Amino acid sequence: MKSALCLCLLLLGLQVQGQYGSNLNAEQQEQKIPHSPEDHSQTEGEKLGLVKIVPSNTDFAFQFYKQVREEEGNKNIFFSPLSISTAFTMLSLGARSNTLSQLHKGLAFNLTEMEEQEIHEGFQRVLQMLNNPHQEVQLSIGNALFIDDRLKILQKFLDDITNFYYSEVVSSNFQNSAEATKKINDYIETKTQGKIVGLLKNLDPDTVMVLVNYIFFKGNWERPFNNLITRDDEFFLDAKNSVKVKMMHENKDFNIHRDEKFSCWVVEIPYKGNAAALFILPDEEKMKQVEDALLEETVSNWIQSLEKRKIYLDLPRFSISGSYDVKRLFKKMGVTELFSDQADLSGVAEKTLLKVSKAIHKATVDVRENGTEAAAATVIEAVPMSAVIPPPPHISFNRPFLMLIFDEITRSILFMGKIMNPAAEEH
Template structure:
């Protein structure tokens, strides 16, 4: 059985505002190696990690405003990567709004460093030979008659390793089918038929996907999983499959925010943080979600034996990113005032739609047609206090982060593990 499966897709539809004819110049893949080698010598990805964390928590709080009593799950890195890639073609106030919305401060880093940072993140996430399955990528589906500027095409290829795919948007049903097939393939068949319609004037669709499948470093024993109550609030509960494990984990009790924080590592270089607020303290913890808070938790970790009780769950969520961004002050790129003049020749463009879908599946770790038995022998100390029971049997938060890039890959709030749909 899978330990965890995370899938996120972001779609951006670019709509033409003017008329224009030309053939697509599809020269790609050159200079990629030289760019990669040069960028690998600096730490631009560390610089952008701080901004990406700021964006993650800012976006979470905007989502929470509209989904306070619903499950939340998204990939902040998928969203920021897609819009950072689009910003290569943005100019003037449109570009300024995108930078501000994505939490990039150009007094602290140069614009070039932003793109070099994402370039390095993509390299590290897609590195072969990892113990987790982790892949992230981008694609541009382009109207056959849209003439991209060569610099934009070079930059999205070199920094974001984006594929450029020529499509016939005049036959919208075929274009939709082609884009959905690409998404289905890249997400290993887990996200299907995401794109339902295209605006009549669409000339380009930008896709970002991220796929992660990991195995717990210390798997749960499936024979210990049993039905238990998950408290939705002080009056209502649902039945869930609750996993159990007694083991050593990095944990922290935040007395100021009234919550437990448990780090559960995957095999490899990815780990999950599960945050369990005390009853009635969820909003207090959510309001305090900042990169400084997360840093403080991680610096305060102590390895300790605990009795961990964690529900199995499989949920998905779908978001209108355009609407959320507009409420965050990023408006111009979606309007007729949009300046995306760095994308294509003699063509006025704006973003007409931006949607994001994510899903997560968390369960015990096992491998088909195999079994593992682990017997741990530990010294018994009469002086040690008994291990605490940390029961995730009420709404909790979850963050998944990649250690080499220091980026939050996924973030969510599990309000009802039994509610699978977005």
């Protein structure tokens, strides 16, 4: 049997903080993806698709997180589940038979509850809504397909990836590996505004197509922390070890919830615009219990139970990144055929056997006083008012915690992570 030619997937999630730089990116997206914040003209299919894919995307995020946790142990975790699910769902347009079934199952799509068309219409709507350049947070998500000049892509596949996923299609000469690698790295560097440079080190000699998905997010807190009171403090890695961190402080109202069942605090910190960060602080020695409870239903209950309460909040300042071999993780999740010589991607190209040889994901986050994309927060229990008003509780994120960054309009989880050591070197 003729060995399959290779497809490489590069999946990126990036948050940076600050005031400069993303206007050009927003303008490029505005030209590319139609949007309207109150789009009443959207089709019923788009509406239904959006409603149906969000719970599946959330379930996928937590399933992928738990797989990463098995590999990473006590290391920091940070990734963009939406970047990964968007890329593989786009690729599923060209998958057939058991390869397609495995992909749907791995991405948490139940085809007895939704039609395949609804999945793609749902992602189409998510992309339209997230790429609105008029929102206060600076957020863009996009796709690109670099295709070898010799590969004859089926017109149906090209039409679908451009219609549903607004993918750019870039002709490339993969016979000149160095030139193709540079073109792809230059594209990534441009789309991440210089924050991710030289990601792709080399290409498999048989590579004929590379799919890139990126999410770029820059957000400012609705109410920034005062950097004049940030000070050195301890972050406790465990009962015996600690590291020095820059700890931010705040004394104001936050939306919070105390979950007694899972022994954790939940705090929401909003960004200017339609995004928010959700921080989960497990009680001591309760991290695994909280991680095991991560389900779409659990997080929905947390969000619905949030109540405004004044608290003293301590939150570490940090910058971390995560890099993951998605191919290896997906195979552990039961998605195996896509990466083997049995892969059926016959809906992609004419008379060409394809398989995925590499799928890598990198995400970075920077949490500062004026804003970030993934931050720690502190949560506190709301207590009934009485004649004697108690002082605001003091909750400190000075031990490992979880975080989610989500878009409030689509309810999509943009980024997810676990901070075990905010002073750790990026890996």
